[in-house]
Amino acid sequence: EDQVTQSPEALRLQEGESSSLNCSYTVSGLRGLFWYRQDPGKGPEFLFTLYSAGEEKEKERLKATLTKKESFLHITAPKPEDSATYLCAVGMDSSYKLIFGSGTRLLVRP
Amino acid sequence: DSGVTQTPKHLITATGQRVTLRCSPRSGDLSVYWYQQSLDQGLQFLIQYYNGEERAKGNILERFSAQQFPDLHSELNLSSLELGDSALYFCASSPSLAPNTGELFFGEGSRLTVL
Numbered sequence: 001e002d003q004v005t006q007s008p009e010a011l012r013l014q015e016g017e018s019s020s021l022n023c024s025y026t027v028s029g030l031r032g033l034f035w036y037r038q039d040p041g042k043g044p045e046f047l048f049t050l051y052s053a054g055e056e057k058e059k060e061r062l063k064a065t066l067t068k069k070e071s072f073l074h075i076t077a078p079k080p081e082d083s084a085t086y087l088c089a090v091g092m093d094s095s096y097k098l099i100f101g102s103g104t105r106l107l108v109r110p
Numbered sequence: 111d112s113g114v115t116q117t118p119k120h121l122i123t124a125t126g127q128r129v130t131l132r133c134s135p136r137s138g139d140l141s142v143y144w145y146q147q148s149l150d151q152g153l154q155f156l157i158q159y160y161n162g163e164e165r166a167k168g169n170i171l172e173r174f175s176a177q178q179f180p181d182l183h184s185e186l187n188l189s190s191l192e193l194g195d196s197a198l199y200f201c202a203s204s205p206s207l208a209p210n211t212g213e214l215f216f217g218e219g220s221r222l223t224v225l
Contacts, residue, residue, distance in 0.1 A: 031208070033212075041218070042219075043114070043202070043216030043217050043218050043219055045216070087152075091208070096160075096165055096166045096207055097143070098214065100152055100154075100155075102151075103152060
């Protein structure tokens with residue numbers, strides 16, 4: 001069964017304390033892996049697309065990496081405004097839909 | 111602002127009732143997706159329409175139905191509502207049938223509360 005699992009469920013960091021979020025996946029025929037950010041009461045907002053193992057993408061304090069089984073979202077020197085839920089999703093060759101993980105709730109304290 | 115408009119933003123209704131949620135996609139986007147988000151389930155894919163035709167279906171209940179109209183707006187109809195249907199319902203749009211970039215543009219959601 002196609003599955004996406006994110007860990008940890010929740011993460012509290014001090015401002016400036018770097019860390020990583022994990023997304024592991026089991027799908028047949030990965031079309032791409034996608035990261036989204038969701039603020040409370042809002043819809044998810046697209047961050048990155050990764051297509052193949054070894055690929056990396058960066059945006060400000062965020063860096064996403066991909067292996068054959070998992071993806072990491074590295075957050076370097078986070079700020080309070082980085083607090084949000086980060087969602088990972090996969091697209092498959094056999095389907096048009098995206099399957100989302102349950103997300104990691106990140107709280108960055110000043 | 112993603113350009114995707116959903117109405118209503120909030121809806122409170124009783125069990126057994128029927129509601130309709132509406133979505134206007136970004137200008138030019140042909141694909142519309144519906145997702146359900148509840149606290150214990152995360153974002154669950156319900157259904158996708160592309161240019162008026164149903165193209166992908168998730169675990170959508172038989173009590174739920176959707177359609178996409180010629181002007182590309184979409185409606186999600188939820189009937190015989192149960193307490194467990196309380197959730198945030200998101201609409202998303204994309205220009206193509208299978209967005210290879212993975213970039214879906216989400217609306218702000220419709221929060222449904224069933225009492």
